[in-house]
Amino acid sequence: MTHTRTLRVDRIACTGRGLCAELLPELVDLDEWGYPVLLRTTVPARLRGHARRAVAACPVLALRTDRG
Amino acid sequence: MNAPARTATWHATDTRLLSGWYATGRPADLTDHLRRYGTPPVTAAHGNRHAMPLIRALEAAGLTGRGGAGFPTARKLRAVAAGRGRPVVVVNAMESEPASRKDQFLLAVAPHLVLDGAVLAAEAVGADTVHLCVPRGRSAQYWQLSRAMDERRDACLDEVSLRLHALPHAYVSSESTSLVRWLDGGEARPLGAPPRSHERGVGRRPTLVHNAETLAHLALVARYGPGWFRQAGTAQEPGTTLVTVSGAVAAPGVLEVALGTPLATVLDRAGGPAEPLRAVLLGGFAGGWLPARHLGIPLSRQALAPLGAAPGAGVLVALPRSACGLTETARILAYLAAQSAGQCGPCRFGLPAAADDFAALAAGQADQLLLSRLRRRTGLLPDRGACRHPDGAARLAASALGCFADDVEHHLTHGACPAAHRPPRLPVPPATPPETWR
Ligand code: SF4
Ligand code: SF4
Numbered sequence: 001m002t003h004t005r006t007l008r009v010d011r012i013a014c015t016g017r018g019l020c021a022e023l024l025p026e027l028v029d030l031d032e033w034g035y036p037v038l039l040r041t042t043v044p045a046r047l048r049g050h051a052r053r054a055v056a057a058c059p060v061l062a063l064r065t066d067r068g
Numbered sequence: 069m070n071a072p073a074r075t076a077t078w079h080a081t082d083t084r085l086l087s088g089w090y091a092t093g094r095p096a097d098l099t100d101h102l103r104r105y106g107t108p109p110v111t112a113a114h115g116n117r118h119a120m121p122l123i124r125a126l127e128a129a130g131l132t133g134r135g136g137a138g139f140p141t142a143r144k145l146r147a148v149a150a151g152r153g154r155p156v157v158v159v160n161a162m163e164s165e166p167a168s169r170k171d172q173f174l175l176a177v178a179p180h181l182v183l184d185g186a187v188l189a190a191e192a193v194g195a196d197t198v199h200l201c202v203p204r205g206r207s208a209q210y211w212q213l214s215r216a217m218d219e220r221r222d223a224c225l226d227e228v229s230l231r232l233h234a235l236p237h238a239y240v241s242s243e244s245t246s247l248v249r250w251l252d253g254g255e256a257r258p259l260g261a262p263p264r265s266h267e268r269g270v271g272r273r274p275t276l277v278h279n280a281e282t283l284a285h286l287a288l289v290a291r292y293g294p295g296w297f298r299q300a301g302t303a304q305e306p307g308t309t310l311v312t313v314s315g316a317v318a319a320p321g322v323l324e325v326a327l328g329t330p331l332a333t334v335l336d337r338a339g340g341p342a343e344p345l346r347a348v349l350l351g352g353f354a355g356g357w358l359p360a361r362h363l364g365i366p367l368s369r370q371a372l373a374p375l376g377a378a379p380g381a382g383v384l385v386a387l388p389r390s391a392c393g394l395t396e397t398a399r400i401l402a403y404l405a406a407q408s409a410g411q412c413g414p415c416r417f418g419l420p421a422a423a424d425d426f427a428a429l430a431a432g433q434a435d436q437l438l439l440s441r442l443r444r445r446t447g448l449l450p451d452r453g454a455c456r457h458p459d460g461a462a463r464l465a466a467s468a469l470g471c472f473a474d475d476v477e478h479h480l481t482h483g484a485c486p487a488a489h490r491p492p493r494l495p496v497p498p499a500t501p502p503e504t505w506r
Contacts, residue, residue: 011412011454012260031448032421035413 005043005065007051009036014062023054036063082300084308085284086324089177095212098219101180107225108184109290113191122192123149126286128294130306135160135242135279136352136381138369141286144276147266148193151274155195157228158251158270159186161202161280162235162242165352166403166497167383170310171280172209173322175202178284179216183230185283188290190228193276198230201247203237210234238502239353239407243455244277255505257409260454279381281310301327305368309379313338315386315494316345325367327379332363334384346389347471349494351380353400354460356467357393376467385494392487394475397468398423398430399492402499404461409505414452419461422446426465429476432484439480443469 007027017034026047029037043051043065055063088096088104096104115121120128127142148155159182163171175182186198200217202209210232217230233251235241241256248269250256269275278286285307289297298306305327311334314320318339325334331348335341345360356377358365365371367379387393401423410416425442428434442465449462469476478485 010260011414011452014413016413031414031418033413033417035417035452037448037452 003067005048005051006068007038007041007043008064008066009038010062010064013060014058015060018059018063019057020054020063023057024050027051028054082308082326082329083324084288084300085174085178085181085281085310086322095177096180098180098216098223098225101178101184105181105184105287105291108188108287110188110191110227113188113290122188122286122290125289125294129289129297130294130304131282131285131289131297132305133279134281134285134309134382136165136354138378141278141282144266144278145189145193148195148274148276151267153273155190155193155274155276156270157186157190157193157195157198158244158247158275158277159198159200159280159283160242160244160247160277161200162237162247163280163381164203164237164239164242165354165381165383166239166495167312167314167349167352167385168381169312170322170382172206173312174281174284174310175209175213179213180220181284181287182280183216183220183226185285185287185290186230186278187226187228188287189276189278189283193274195276196228198228199247199251199270200230200232201235201251202232203241204234205237236502236504236506238409238505239404240409240455240457241502241505243457245455247277248275250506257411257505258455258457302366302368302370304370309367309382311367311379311382311384313384313386315349315384316342316388316391317386318342328366328368328371330364330366331358331384334367335363335386338384341386342388344389345386346391347387347393349385349387349396350377350383352383352460353404353496354457354464355380355383356463357387357397357471358467359471376463376470388493390487390490391493392430392475392485392490393468393472394426394430394479395484395488395492396494396496397464397472398427399494399496399499401426401461401465403496404457404464406499406501408457409455410501412453412458414449415458418445418449418452419458422449422461422465426468429479430484430488432479432482432488434480439476 021028113122131141132138243258245259246256265275301307405419405423422445446462446465449458
């Protein structure tokens with residue numbers, strides 16, 4: 001059973017300059033101040049593992065993937 | 069506040085919320101209000117032999133929120149009524165949009181219509197408390213409203229309890245999550261969703277947040293029904309709406325017009341242009357510029373959407389040809405940047421940066437890369453904050469670049485146009501951060 005996962009950033013919690021763009025460059029870029037720009041919000045199946053690692057690496061729990 | 073001319077002769081179906089004011093020329097106290105409208109039909113809110121339940125009536129009426137977002141009112145009520153726990157109703161009368169005066173005006177001339185609407189909405193969703201939120205610093209408004217509430221209490225009119233609150237007056241304090249956060253003892257700054265207010269808001273209870281004007285319409289739908297409501301407006305967007313017309317018109321003020329009224333007619337009701345117009349700012353500071361050649365367009369979401377514009381909170385600011393649209397936009401952007409709640413990086417840094425770029429453009433001090441940098445920066449504002457504040461600023465900036473494209477070209481190649489050296493025309497509050505969030 002597979003569900004689509006959607007990448008989300010809690011903008012208030014996010015402190016920028018994080019690891020997310022490094023761990024998931026296919027989906028996350030950083031703006032000129034180091035805050036994430038989501039290039040796409042749907043996580044393709046082949047990137048699930050990377051997305052999970054990026055979520056786990058966020059020090060302030062600002063990055064998450066939601067179902068749907 | 070400017071009072072609109074009361075001698076106007078337009079069709080009666082266009083005047084609803086303000087009809088008492090037009091008839092008498094003075095604010096309605098409870099006696100006036102009850103004489104005109106009778107008591108709020110609270111028992112009928114649940115439906116009976118003679119009336120359909122209020123939520124269904126609102127659905128049939130097609131009433132949408134008049135605070136800017138235009139969300140169907142019935143759907144909001146239904147979501148709150150279906151929530152877990154005893155709901156709470158919050159009246160959003162913050163009107164933080166500097167170019168808007170309509171809620172303030174409505175509450176001044178017909179406070180009991182708004183309160184009736186809040187009480188009826190509370191009854192329909194099963195709420196026991198209504199919180200009325202107004203901006204701090206308008207003490208006359210605060211005392212007038214607390215007197216209105218006292219009148220109702222003395223008359224034992226309402227079963228729900230009504231409470232009045234004065235909140236910090238910042239641009240983003242009118243966000244519904246700001247209200248919820250403040251009412252719970254926190255700061256009047258937006259909260260990132262989830263949970264959504266309608267599920268878990270004030271005191272973790274399902275919370276219905278409605279704009280003051282929306283509730284006044286609701287109070288009339290409860291009395292006269294959906295068929296009556298639909299007599300004004302268009303089939304897709306029925307009813308009337310309050311608009312605040314300012315700028316280069318002869319008689320600026322708050323007016324009530326049917327949705328679908330051409331913008332030029334709205335301006336005429338405000339005395340007409342005082343001088344040739346270049347553009348209008350539509351919707352508010354978070355709205356967009358519309359070139360004057362489009363003034364034949366009706367004031368409705370449907371008609372304005374293809375132009376990337378929207379009625380928003382009913383703001384119309386007429387910009388004369390003698391003014392510089394870029395300079396005015398730069399001033400508004402500086403204000404919006406200063407009013408960021410500073411919680412989200414893209415808003416806290418991106419907004420001032422875009423505002424600075426725009427100021428350089430307006431001053432005719434653009435470097436080679438300015439335009440591409442400005443476009444990139446404004447392009448990165450939408451959808452990257454906990455609230456829609458950066459989205460609004462981006463919309464304004466983008467619409468200015470489109471509407472004043474010739475001026476952009478001139479400012480880039482020859483420096484600022486002569487109009488840019490004249491004193492600014494739009495009243496924009498100083499670009500300073502809010503003093504307090506609590
Ligand atoms: S790792 Fe987390 S805090 Fe850091 S930039 Fe990414 S989302 Fe923001
Ligand atoms: S987007 Fe801006 S105004 Fe909205 S919550 Fe974030 S920092 Fe505050």
